[in-house]
Amino acid sequence: MEIDIPDTFVEERTRVAGTQGHQWIAGIPALVERLCERWDLRLDSEPPRHGANSLVLAARRRVDGAPCVLKVCQPPETTVTEAIGLRAWAGRGVVRLLDARTDDGALLLERLDAGRSLSDLELLPAADLPGAPTRPHPTPPPPGTRGHAYTATDLAHPLGPRQRALGGPLPGPWVDLAARMARDLASDAGESLVHADLHYGNVLAGTREPWLAIDPRPVAGDPEYSVPELMWTRIDEAAEPADVRDLLTALADAGGLDRDRARAWTVVRAVDYWLWGLDVGLTEDPVRCRRLVDTLAG
Template sequence: MITVPPGFGDALGDGAPAWVATLPALAEEVCARWDLVPDGEVLHGFVAVVLPVRRADGTPAVLKLTWRDEETEHEGLALRLWDGRGVVRLLDHDGERGALLLERLDPARTLEHAPIGVALDVIGGLLRDLRVPAPPEVRRAGVDDLAASAMASTVSKPLLDAAVAMARDLAADIGDTLVNGDLHYGNVLAGEREPWLMIDPKPRAGDPEFCLIPLLWNRFGELGGPAAMWRRFDALVDVAGLDAEKAHGWALARAVSAAFWALEAGLPDFGAMSGAVAGWLFAGRGRARGGAAPPTAD
């Protein structure tokens, strides 16, 4: 039925090799149960394999088999609640097996390669429009305990103190919107039903502003410096109708958290990138409250 790509699942953690070994049989079982016919080569991301299929009536779709953890376990629930509005449509779902049947999009066309102005307008619109109450089983948005991080010495104390304070204050008054903690340009694909549709949500309950930081560090090479980052930040806040101060706070806290995680995970390039964004956000910490922006140059 399927051949699992070499190396897939190597970084997923305990139990992953055994789960990967079940995927060919699982794909065969689910295809038989949902009356699906394979229709292309297997694709994969970090936590899932995707098999193009056709339904009994000939409709193209994809079968996604995903590693189940706290980030992915409520993907089907979130897709059902968003109900195809700017998001890939969920056609069927088996939560126990981590199987999702989804409408087929074009994986070769993402916002990763669209002009940045187009990408910001599309994703800003998603942040504005995809606001439904989070169900109680979805975990709250937040960051790791920054003060307790073993890597706390890798950033300046003022930056760490600011991130800790912002994370604490935001968590104390967090909203209950269903949000995608991993919304970025590569996870918005071209479709036929709508021009662009979001895929692969990591559902959280919280503030829409929580989602902004991946949109700053993705396509990082196009920034060139802090002035371009702030232009991107402003465009997203404006299109999405975000609270600028709250967006700044979540972005700073998540950037520092990501820098710690990257160093612990042995990803120095991502650590340097997220650390740079954290530094730029810290330098402009009065800006989101209406204060003067610090001098910047690209």
């Protein structure tokens, strides 16, 4: 089986995983052929798409011609939590899982329109879609799902030491505020099943619902946890402080979320991401985080 694997994907996996990544790439044709036989699929002619660690191929079921996609990931264990979350959501607001072979790092998913995401809409219309993409579904988290009580606690304690280790680049009051907010959030964290990697590019156009989320990283906690990434990924389009506040309000109201809790999670996660970005040498995202915190920390 010949598969035109994008050079950018080969370079990324080799850079991240070295020899192991190169060997996995070389084994993709045989893996895909085996999966197609198991699930009785034929590949479509459109070129594969990819993320940082996954290759996605358009396919159809031979028995009825129904469109689907085959997703293969490295390392394969990354599919375990994704499959658990998708099974729990059962297609409510997210892409539907058709089958999984987590030992092979493979998921069979319903096909969405990969050429249309919420990134294509103007900022406020994308944020203000009724209930999407932050709408909380009344889905209890599966046993063992990591909770936000632990996430918030894990964030609260090291913020100060991380700030000092970098030479104090952030205003000290903001770091202290984020630590206090994180402790408050940990004290009464929710127990919803939450998509912890939600951004506009991870919400694609569907047919059974207008917009469906993909690539979930499921955690148990507050649906407001999803707001910060939706803030900082397109904050450059919010020119003024009032626009930033309007964006937060639109996201919270569209999802039926608590505005104060959405603001708190945004400040906490923006400070965390800001420190991480400075530590690894990012240049643009720390500036975006500074705008967020500067606007919302007052």
